[in-house]
Amino acid sequence: MESEEKISYSYETLWKAIIRPPRDEYTEEFLGDPIFTFNQKTYIRKDYTLLSSEGHRLYCSFIEPEPGSRPSKEMPVVIYLHGNSSSRLEGLRMAPHLLRRDINLFVFDFAGCGLSEGEYLSLGYHEKDDIKIIIDFVCNLPGVGNIGLWGRSMGAATTMIYGHKDSRVKAMVMDSPFANFSDMAKDLARRMIKLPNFIFSAAISIVGSTIKKKNGLDIKKLNPIDSAEFTETPCFFIHANKDELINKEHSDKLFEKVKGVKILKNCDGGHNSKRPREIVVKVAKFFNKYLRGIDEDENSSNEEKLYIEIEPENGSDSSDEENGIDATGLLLKELNQLSKE
Numbered sequence: 001m002e003s004e005e006k007i008s009y010s011y012e013t014l015w016k017a018i019i020r021p022p023r024d025e026y027t028e029e030f031l032g033d034p035i036f037t038f039n040q041k042t043y044i045r046k047d048y049t050l051l052s053s054e055g056h057r058l059y060c061s062f063i064e065p066e067p068g069s070r071p072s073k074e075m076p077v078v079i080y081l082h083g084n085s086s087s088r089l090e091g092l093r094m095a096p097h098l099l100r101r102d103i104n105l106f107v108f109d110f111a112g113c114g115l116s117e118g119e120y121l122s123l124g125y126h127e128k129d130d131i132k133i134i135i136d137f138v139c140n141l142p143g144v145g146n147i148g149l150w151g152r153s154m155g156a157a158t159t160m161i162y163g164h165k166d167s168r169v170k171a172m173v174m175d176s177p178f179a180n181f182s183d184m185a186k187d188l189a190r191r192m193i194k195l196p197n198f199i200f201s202a203a204i205s206i207v208g209s210t211i212k213k214k215n216g217l218d219i220k221k222l223n224p225i226d227s228a229e230f231t232e233t234p235c236f237f238i239h240a241n242k243d244e245l246i247n248k249e250h251s252d253k254l255f256e257k258v259k260g261v262k263i264l265k266n267c268d269g270g271h272n273s274k275r276p277r278e279i280v281v282k283v284a285k286f287f288n289k290y291l292r293g294i295d296e297d298e299n300s301s302n303e304e305k306l307y308i309e310i311e312p313e314n315g316s317d318s319s320d321e322e323n324g325i326d327a328t329g330l331l332l333k334e335l336n337q338l339s340k341e
Contacts, residue, residue: 011203014189015210019120019217021085023113030089031061039100041069050108050137053129056117060108060134061088062141063095071102074145076170076291077138079106081131081155083176083272084121087114094150097284103148103291106138110154120215123181124158125222131162139168146170146291150283151177153246153271160224160254164231171290172231173283175238176271179250181222187247228257234290236283237264238275245271261290 034045048060064075078098080091088107098105110127111118121127131149138144148171151159156177163172178184182204189204208219235258239251248266255264263286267276285296 011207015207015214017188018185018207019122019211019215020112021121024085024087024089026087026089026114028115031092035066038096041099042066043069043099048137050133052111052116052118052126053133054111054118054126056111058108058111058117058130058134059088059115060106062104062106062138063099064104064143070143074143075102075104076146076148076287077104077106077144078148078150078287078291079108079131079134079138081127081149081151081158082107082110082113083153083155084113084123086152089114090152091150094280094284097280098287101284101288101292101294103284103287104144106134108134121154122215122217123154123178123222124161124224125217126215127154127158128162131158132166135166135168148172148287148291150287151175153177157181157222157224160231161227163233164227169233171234171236171287173236173238173286174251174254175275176240176243176246177224177237177251177254178246179223179225179228179253181219184246184250185219188245225253225257228254229259231258232260234261234286235263236286237262238279238283239264239266240269240271240273241266242269243271 028047031045031047034047036043036045042065043063044066046062046064048062050058050060052058062077064070078094080088080094082088082090087109091105091107095105109116110121111130112121135147138147147166147168149159149163149169150173151157152175156174159172159174160177163169185207186204189207211217211219235255237251237255239246239248241248251264255262263282265279265282267273267279269275288294288296
């Protein structure tokens with residue numbers, strides 16, 4: 001009986017880990033001030049609510065300079081796609097690198113995440129349709145130029161699935177994507193459910209049926225690698241060497257399949273570890289090159305005051321999600337402070 005209870009618990013834990021992980025809860029005050037100064041320019045954050053393909057309200061924020069601070073009539077925009085169990089606050093960490101390069105930032109909470117409505121995630125299956133809705137909306141805003149996508153984990157997989165279909169997307173960054181969902185789910189299940197190999201496939205099938213019943217996701221059809229061979233958009237992949245959730249071989253496979261310009265950077269740490277400053281800077285330069293046509297000098301190192309590392313109050317070095325990534329929502333207040341130094 002005890003063994004049956006353990007299997008039942010592991011089964012429920014597994015499907016919830018896939019489509020109903022802990023929600024990153026926060027309040028709007030963590031978004032910071034709607035008007036702030038950074039790098040001697042005044043920026044405005046505008047908040048929007050859009051309807052997802054499933055009819056859920058998605059909460060979004062757009063950061064751009066005030067009219068008097070714009071360097072040009074049209075400016076590129078990077079849309080940040082967060083990971084599961086996260087929110088738009090994750091994307092705000094990247095604002096300093098993009099804003100100083102005259103690239104505006106659009107962040108949002110996926111359905112089932114943060115403040116947005118919805119109960120279940122689908123790891124790209126439905127989210128790909130929401131990205132089209134968001135890009136359509138962003139491109140209809142005044143003064144918007146080229147579009148870039150920056151996704152992490154679930155957001156990275158969504159970027160891979162959708163990005164190649166939209167000619168408006170000129171550059172894509174994918175941090176910790178999975179190539180094949182079934183393979184990733186099996187790896188995850190083997191760590192969570194201790195079963196003999198001869199009944200393991202049956203257990204995965206049952207989990208898949210539960211997921212499909214709850215949100216319509218057919219895990220057998222969630223394969224970003226099927227989109228990779230059609231991708232000619234410049235791609236930048238990032239993957240941690242000790243990623244405990246999605247093996248770095250997933251990025252390796254996607255990297256091999258995509259065509260055109262492609263970069264792959266591995267780093268130390270795990271799935272939710274902070275990415276090294278030098279990699280984040282390279283990503284910003286990548287966007288600057290393919291969204292604005294500016295190829296920065298790779299030897300430039302004048303970034304010391306441009307990267308804001310927001311540490312948890314206890315000073316520990318654990319992952320963002322362990323500490324609650326909402327702490328990074330203080331970013332805009334940090335930007336105000338930085339401008340005064």
